[in-house]
Amino acid sequence: MPMTKLAPEPSSAVGAFVISAEPYYRAVGDEIAVYEAAYSERLPVMLKGPTGCGKTRFLEYMAWRLRRPLITIAASEDMTAADLVGRYLLLSGETVWRDGPLTLAVREGAICYIDEIVEARQDTTVAIHPLTDARRVLPLEKRNEQIAAHPDFQLAISYNPGYQSAVKDLKESTKQRFVAIHFGFPASEVEAEIVTRESGADAKLARLLVLVAERSRNLRGHGLEEGASTRMLIHAGRLARQGLPLKAAIESAVVLPLTDEDELRSALREAVDVCLP
């Protein structure tokens, strides 16, 4: 297969994806060191953990820290390999190739982040395989071309084992290509610190919100699919900052979104009530 090397696009192609201001991220373990080591070796990384615990924020932070553009793709059931890689389009009567986001990242040396990869169909997911082993190439079958990845390119995916099931699970052959970093909920003081920083709630309120979150997390596997995420607490803190009574803020930001089941919602509400002064 002939290796056609396209002229590199102007760097403005990915300029929009450069993160200029430092995103707030509070390290909870050695995740920054692990990611840096993985990036130095250009190993693909998988971020595992429940929703709203900071996976995406962490990646933004790392992209900023490593000074690489970050191209994010939200995976969905309807996503095809062409949506990732690119396709021919018609332009004034002629077919023109348009790179997909993955190809763009591969050419320009960005970090490509596929969010919630299990949502994509498994046959779509295999498109990333050649990029994630020693080959580091992206075959474009339609162009009969194979692009070697830019030296700075790295692939990262996120994955929520919470809704792991036979229906939605990563193929073993996909899983085993990645270095994994696990994200849990941070320790309560750290989480309170994050809630304070992100929502503007005072330290006391933040601690209380974390106490509430822990109640809901206790119900995981006992009716709830997931406990309240840090993101939910930040939302609750923001609502409270707007002057909403705390109880109403928690109801809207935490209790109601978590479950539709009456009994469970009542129990959760009662457990929340017990936490409030």
Next chain:
Amino acid sequence: MSARRGTSSVAYLAARLSGRTALESALAAAGRRASETGDWVEGADALLHANAGEAALLAFLRAVDNGEGFGAAGVALAGICRETNAGTALVAIEAWQRLGRPRWWPALTRLAREAPESFALGLHQAGVALGAGGESGFADFVAVGLKASGNDPARRQRFFALEDPLARRVLSRGEADGFGANERRLAAFMTALLGRAPFLRPFPAPPGRPPARRVSIANGVILFPGSFPGAPAETIERLYRAAAAHAVAHRLFGASPLKLGALKPLQVALIGLMEDARVEILAMARFPGLRRLWAPFHTARPEGGTAVALLARMARALFEPGFHDSHGFVVKARRLFDEADVTDPAAMRAIGGLIGNDLGQMRVQFNARDWVIEPAYRDDNLGLWEFEGEPPQSSEAIDLMIDAARVRQEQEDGRVEPSAAPESVGRARPAPPLSDESIVLARYPEWDRAHGVERLDWTCVRATLPKIGDARRIDALLDSAPDLRRRVHRLARSARAGRLTRLRRQAEGHDLDVDALVEEAVRLATGDTPEGRVYRANAPRVRDLATVVLIDASESTREASVLEMERLAVSLLGDALDATHDPVALLAFASDGRERVGLTRVKDFDEPFGVAARSRLAGLESGLSTRLGAALRHAGAELERRRAFRRLVLVMTDAEPSDIDVTDPLDLVEDAARAMARLRDRGIDVLGIAMGKGAAERATRIFGRSGYVTVASPSELPSRFADLYFRLSRR
């Protein structure tokens, strides 16, 4: 009812009743008691039309007063009268007057319509059912009875005569606002606070004694009373929650049980109250809202000098710093408590002993048997004490304690309380397994390896009468794996929802298929014929499959609780299948020579995984040998009779076929492989689930390289099995 029509009807009624003196005067009396235009007129009219007979009509008219609901009652009674006879309508009127329930008519009408033969029996139980659960409880009782007994009048009669244990269980479920109604919510509430699921049970009512009035905690089980008699209805729910929170406080901050030693009953009570106050203070430090929950129940006032009053006053004083009580005993108890270290349970024992002596010297009478702890949300504190080595005193409390411990023990042993008799379907005669009288299902050929031929009609497959176990064992098994169960249910739900298939290059659809569109444009540009199929569409996948699950029940499944794991695996699946209504048959196989290949039908294709199937599954026992080939052939034959797009056999096995009359083990391996190939030829998919060490190699010989999955240890089987089923059934 409009007034005009009402009045005209009274006149009309009077006209129709003229000459029947008794009725005429009853009508006139009713008209005087109630308003003449009341809807009762309508009811009486309906009864008259239904030929309810003089006695029933008379009873109805005499019942009429100023109240409402007589119209509905009369119409319902007329219906009952038509479905059954005038006599039962009369009995219903009497029961109605006695029980005074206006909203029970829909359930009663339904009973008359759907089970006229059982109406009198059902009516007879109505008092009990209403007492236990109100109108909704009665409606539930009727609904369960009709459903459980299907179209079998004899079974229905057994149910409504309360001969069926199910009926008794429905009735004992308790009041609408009692523990039964609150259980799930309480469990979730406590789980949220504790971080692990608590073990809640209704307090078993000790025979011949009044039901428990307080929560009791014993050996990790939290026993809740069926109701809190005497508490106002609007506070019951809150009381249960307060009691649950109190139990949580004990669980979070309680110490290991104390030795009873030589303590006097009064001291025991006081130490209990001290400990209650201690754990509550610690719990409120963590969950400040608990004070709001508990405070309304502390209603003691600073008055009264009996032991009961003083104990309640002290409980409130320790709980509520702002409570003023100047009684010397209360003041001292509060001072000692405030000075003590709340993290130290031993201190409570010391203080309790001390002030107990004070109270003793005040010559206050204390009768431990009559005392019930106040406030009502607190538990009886028996869980604080260690009774080991104590001579069993004939105290009610200790008896209860032992009862509670026994419940726990039985739950641990997997046995059930004596009240939980097996379902009546369980009364099947026990049959000797695989006796020659068992029903011959079919004969199948078998491969003779040595001679390289298939021996015709070599094996005989017989239906084994299932042994009946206790269906509750399956429920308990399912309860023991809540996470797994939830996951399997989710799989089933998503399977039922029928994920959409994306269709590309369609002639019509909701979205342009960009790739097809580009190709189409290229075709146009190059002068090719355009196809016009440039859309994307979604189509739901249709589920059309039938499955046989073969359960190996041979002797080898006794080891490492393989059978138990098989049981759990198929229970999880069966339990979840109600969501999809997939036809799945569960067949257990075990053989005793070629003439006796036994198949036990645990569940048939379209049978729900109900009590009957569950009790058959519970009754499965390990025994005899594994003649896999014959079982496979029979599964194939069963599936051939089903019309389904996809037919599937799942086999759980150690892949080690053997039988008493076979000396060459490879004989049956090769036979199974042939049976398997034959099924494949006929378009039936077979998947082996091979368990145990070295199973992979043996399974390859039988099922082929891609025809099986291995499960390293039996304990993995339950989690893998349902996954496999749903994955296979999706294709």
